[in-house]
Amino acid sequence: MESWLEGYGAVGLNDLEIADFPITGRGLRTLKCFKEGETILTIPSRTLWTVEHAYADATLGPVLRSISPKPSLEDTLVLYILFVRSRKSGYDGPRKHVAALPASYSSSIFFTEEQLEVCAGSSLYTVTKQLSQRIEDDYRILIMQILERDLIPLDEFTIDDYKWALCTVWSRAMDFVLPGEKSIRLLAPFADMLNHWSEVKQCHVYDPSSGNLSVLAGKDYEVGDQVFINYGRIPNNRLLRLYGFVIPGNPMDCYDLVLTTHPMAPFFEQKRTLWASAGLNTTSTITLTFADPLPKEILRYLRVQRLDDSDVINTALRQPNIVDARISDSNETVILQFLVESISGLLDSFGTSAEKLEEQLAEAVYPPGGNAWAAAQVSLGEQRVLRLARKRAEELLAAAEGRNKNGRGSPSAQGRCANCDKISGQMMLCGRCKSVKYCGRTCQIAHFKGHKAICRATTSRNG
Numbered sequence: 001m002e003s004w005l006e007g008y009g010a011v012g013l014n015d016l017e018i019a020d021f022p023i024t025g026r027g028l029r030t031l032k033c034f035k036e037g038e039t040i041l042t043i044p045s046r047t048l049w050t051v052e053h054a055y056a057d058a059t060l061g062p063v064l065r066s067i068s069p070k071p072s073l074e075d076t077l078v079l080y081i082l083f084v085r086s087r088k089s090g091y092d093g094p095r096k097h098v099a100a101l102p103a104s105y106s107s108s109i110f111f112t113e114e115q116l117e118v119c120a121g122s123s124l125y126t127v128t129k130q131l132s133q134r135i136e137d138d139y140r141i142l143i144m145q146i147l148e149r150d151l152i153p154l155d156e157f158t159i160d161d162y163k164w165a166l167c168t169v170w171s172r173a174m175d176f177v178l179p180g181e182k183s184i185r186l187l188a189p190f191a192d193m194l195n196h197w198s199e200v201k202q203c204h205v206y207d208p209s210s211g212n213l214s215v216l217a218g219k220d221y222e223v224g225d226q227v228f229i230n231y232g233r234i235p236n237n238r239l240l241r242l243y244g245f246v247i248p249g250n251p252m253d254c255y256d257l258v259l260t261t262h263p264m265a266p267f268f269e270q271k272r273t274l275w276a277s278a279g280l281n282t283t284s285t286i287t288l289t290f291a292d293p294l295p296k297e298i299l300r301y302l303r304v305q306r307l308d309d310s311d312v313i314n315t316a317l318r319q320p321n322i323v324d325a326r327i328s329d330s331n332e333t334v335i336l337q338f339l340v341e342s343i344s345g346l347l348d349s350f351g352t353s354a355e356k357l358e359e360q361l362a363e364a365v366y367p368p369g370g371n372a373w374a375a376a377q378v379s380l381g382e383q384r385v386l387r388l389a390r391k392r393a394e395e396l397l398a399a400a401e402g403r404n405k406n407g408r409g410s411p412s413a414q415g416r417c418a419n420c421d422k423i424s425g426q427m428m429l430c431g432r433c434k435s436v437k438y439c440g441r442t443c444q445i446a447h448f449k450g451h452k453a454i455c456r457a458t459t460s461r462n463g
């Protein structure tokens with residue numbers, strides 16, 4: 001493979017060697033020192049796997065162009081890889097690259113039922129199940145599309161071959177954003193041997209003018225060090241699904257919360273309009289992270305979902321940004337109670353609790369580095385994020401209940417300012433609706449534009 005790459009002008013191959021490392025497995029080792037920022041490796045454009053090159057191929061290109069609907073970017077690369085792999089002659093260089101690819105992958109789509117059960121309840125569990133079904137559907141469509149085109153022998157394009165090629169793309173392709181809002185996904189032979197380390201700077205670059213891929217040193221390297229690139233800030237559930245590995249205690253861990261509302265729910269159409277104006281869909285997936293365990297989109301969504309008064313909805317529709325602030329104390333209390341209960345429900349639905357998993361991991365119940373161990377790490381990360389989100393919701397709920405308890409009409413009630421969010425023991429209530437509080441006159445005036453419609457609706461409803 002190296003002589004093929006050098007023939008096309010690859011630079012830096014002699015300064016690196018392929019080696020096996022603990023934890024990451026096969027990777028690249030330096031044979032000389034590099035200073036941070038120096039170019040380590042350049043892989044020439046002609047040897048990269050891209051959609052453009054797939055379409056430019058004299059045999060594959062016409063087939064791709066004849067397929068309707070057009071295959072996705074991923075499926076195009078998958079067909080390209082499987083097509084080259086099936087060639088008995090020609091394509092010598094790319095075939096050497098394909099021969100160097102791993103024979104199998106440890107993405108969660110290859111987990112046994114028992115291994116996947118370890119993370120039952122996690123979003124990875126649900127996504128993996130859905131993905132496995134989608135892969136089967138996509139495969140069936142793709143095979144029908146190329147069936148009579150004599151492109152790849154059918155025994156070399158089984159569902160397992162399809163999954164293998166998909167995982168090749170997921171775990172080895174690099175994505176780049178180009179000028180003009182374009183992007184490119186490519187596989188770079190040899191550079192795809194580089195493993196991930198979150199401590200190195202982002203150091204793989206694509207030059208749109210030459211079409212070459214280069215790797216710069218993301219830190220200083222001594223002779224014999226493993227060279228890394230940074231795949232990005234990826235949570236464990238995604239790492240395991242796409243790359244087949246996890247980072248214990250990954251600070252990027254997250255939980256993808258799906259919020260949905262039945263179309264038969266009261267005022268569904270009006271609510272749909274309100275969600276849309278707040279940048280949300282009727283089914284919205286919102287990512288909870290350690291940095292932001294309770295994103296404001298969740299509260300926006302639930303405030304609308306829990307609206308149960310046509311007057312309020314109609315006035316809110318005339319002023320859609322209303323959902324950015326609390327609509328009323330009672331609406332806020334209801335949504336926060338719902339949120340706390342829902343998150344508790346989600347936590348209860350995990351097959352194994354965080355405490356139990358911690359115990360099992362400490363006792364090495366799951367062989368370290370194996371699939372079940374990785375699933376346990378994902379479950380643990382998701383549960384930790386959810387617990388943090390519940391704690392945040394409980395705090396907000398306590399403040400909202402405090403506001404309610406202190407009663408309407410009490411000018412000194414404790415609470416949170418509807419405009420600036422400051423919590424204070426000396427709040428003033430809106431004189432008209434008596435349902436929102438302000439820390440002072442300035443905030444009341446600043447908030448009036450957004451509040452007046454709801455204020456009128458609440459006042460007329462309360463008589």
Ligand SMILES: C[S@@+](CC[C@H](N)C(=O)[O-])C[C@H]1O[C@@H](n2cnc3c(N)ncnc32)[C@H](O)[C@@H]1O
Binds near residue numbers: 025243
């Ligand atoms: C782009 S390839 C890197 C080369 C790969 N190790 C090989 O043998 O071909 C990405 C794969 O390397 C492995 N890998 C990369 N970084 C890793 C890490 N930090 N820990 C564990 N495995 C890692 C995963 O299997 C991942 O899917």
